[in-house]
Amino acid sequence: MEIIICVSSDTLCLSSLIFVQIMEEELPWLLVNEVGGIRGILHSHVPFLKKHFHLITMKEFLENRKDVGKKVQAIYLWWHKPVIDKELLQSLPNLKVIANSGVGMDHLDLNLIASFGVKMANAPRAVSSTTADTGMALLLASARRLVEVHNISISPSMDYCEADILGVKVAGATLGIIGMGRIGYKIAVRAKAFEMNILYHNRTRRKVQEEQAVGATYCKKIDSLLQQADFVMLVVSLTPQTHKLIGKRELELMKPTATLINISRGAVVDQEALVAALQTGVIRAAALDVTAPEPLPRDHALLKLKNVIITPHLGIKTDKATYMITEEAVENILAALNGLPLPSEVLPS
Numbered sequence: 321m322e323i324i325i326c327v328s329s330d331t332l333c334l335s336s337l338i339f340v341q342i343m344e345e346e347l348p349w350l351l352v353n354e355v356g357g358i359r360g361i362l363h364s365h366v367p368f369l370k371k372h373f374h375l376i377t378m379k380e381f382l383e384n385r386k387d388v389g390k391k392v393q394a395i396y397l398w399w400h401k402p403v404i405d406k407e408l409l410q411s412l413p414n415l416k417v418i419a420n421s422g423v424g425m426d427h428l429d430l431n432l433i434a435s436f437g438v439k440m441a442n443a444p445r446a447v448s449s450t451t452a453d454t455g456m457a458l459l460l461a462s463a464r465r466l467v468e469v470h471n472i473s474i475s476p477s478m479d480y481c482e483a484d485i486l487g488v489k490v491a492g493a494t495l496g497i498i499g500m501g502r503i504g505y506k507i508a509v510r511a512k513a514f515e516m517n518i519l520y521h522n523r524t525r526r527k528v529q530e531e532q533a534v535g536a537t538y539c540k541k542i543d544s545l546l547q548q549a550d551f552v553m554l555v556v557s558l559t560p561q562t563h564k565l566i567g568k569r570e571l572e573l574m575k576p577t578a579t580l581i582n583i584s585r586g587a588v589v590d591q592e593a594l595v596a597a598l599q600t601g602v603i604r605a606a607a608l609d610v611t612a613p614e615p616l617p618r619d620h621a622l623l624k625l626k627n628v629i630i631t632p633h634l635g636i637k638t639d640k641a642t643y644m645i646t647e648e649a650v651e652n653i654l655a656a657l658n659g660l661p662l663p664s665e666v667l668p669s
């Protein structure tokens with residue numbers, strides 16, 4: 321909403337106010353968590369959002385739930401916030417759409433949201449390359465023990481022996497990708513450039529031409545991939561079927577020299593089994609961008625292991641990718657508010 325105040329050019333004093341005109345139709349109201357901070361929309365996205373919406377934060381909504389609730393037509397979820405529950409949905413009678421700032425929708429009760437007649441969208445276009453980069457960064461960092469060698473390099477004594485910095489050769493090693501959707505495939509593209517052999521498992525097999533383009537071999541059974549891979553990368557969505565997909569049995573199938581990399585969701589791995597496997601040398605190392613919960617309690621056993629690298633769900637967090645996510649969200653919200661098909665609608669299964 322833009323307010324134009326016209327004053328007489330002769331006197332330029334307030335008493336000469338002629339009229340106050342409200343320009344433009346009122347913009348649709350968009351509910352966001354907060355601006356700035358760890359769970360808030362980034363400040364740099366706000367001017368873009370304000371071009372299309374009247375922004376209202378959760379704090380403002382909670383202060384005046386009755387009046388504001390009726391106006392909100394859309395929610396932009398930034399890293400799972402605000403939490404969408406029945407109570408919130410009931411207080412937003414005109415809500416039409418919820419846009420998620422990522423691809424994973426496991427934090428949402430899709431059936432509940434759909435039962436309120438609210439559409440949902442995610443942001444698959446924006447996230448793929450950057451998340452694939454995160455996976456490769458973790459693979460390389462773990463292979464070459466970057467965190468350990470960094471700590472040695474900045475230590476006062478720099479006391480180390482060759483064995484302390486000996487890594488694993490990536491070229492010629494076998495990468496097993498579990499989950500060959502958009503992100504999994506982009507990881508394969510990157511791994512090919514690093515001269516890795518690539519195995520993959522997916523619910524549905526990729527086309528032969530797609531496999532050939534990255535030199536990937538399909539493993540119908542996860543077990544066979546686990547037995548052969550030097551690096552296993554988890555890229556699946558979290559669903560009831562993938563919950564604790566990797567447990568004690570699966571870890572024991574892996575080579576003792578193998579590394580597990582998880583960029584999907586923490587709950588895809590049985591964390592207790594993982595801790596035991598890392599402590600007893602069942603596998604060499606793990607590199608985790610995701611844990612359950614996030615962040616882990618500060619005294620968690622995974623934080624004490626030298627053969628673990630943990631990042632705070634870096635996933636897509638780069639300047640460009642986060643901005644693209646907001647653009648994708650705006651596209652979806654505007655489509656829903658105009659009664660058009662949503663470019664990345666997510667339906668309950």
Ligand SMILES: O=CC(=O)O
Nearest residue numbers: 422423424447635
């Ligand atoms: O975790 C990241 C995403 O869901 O896109």
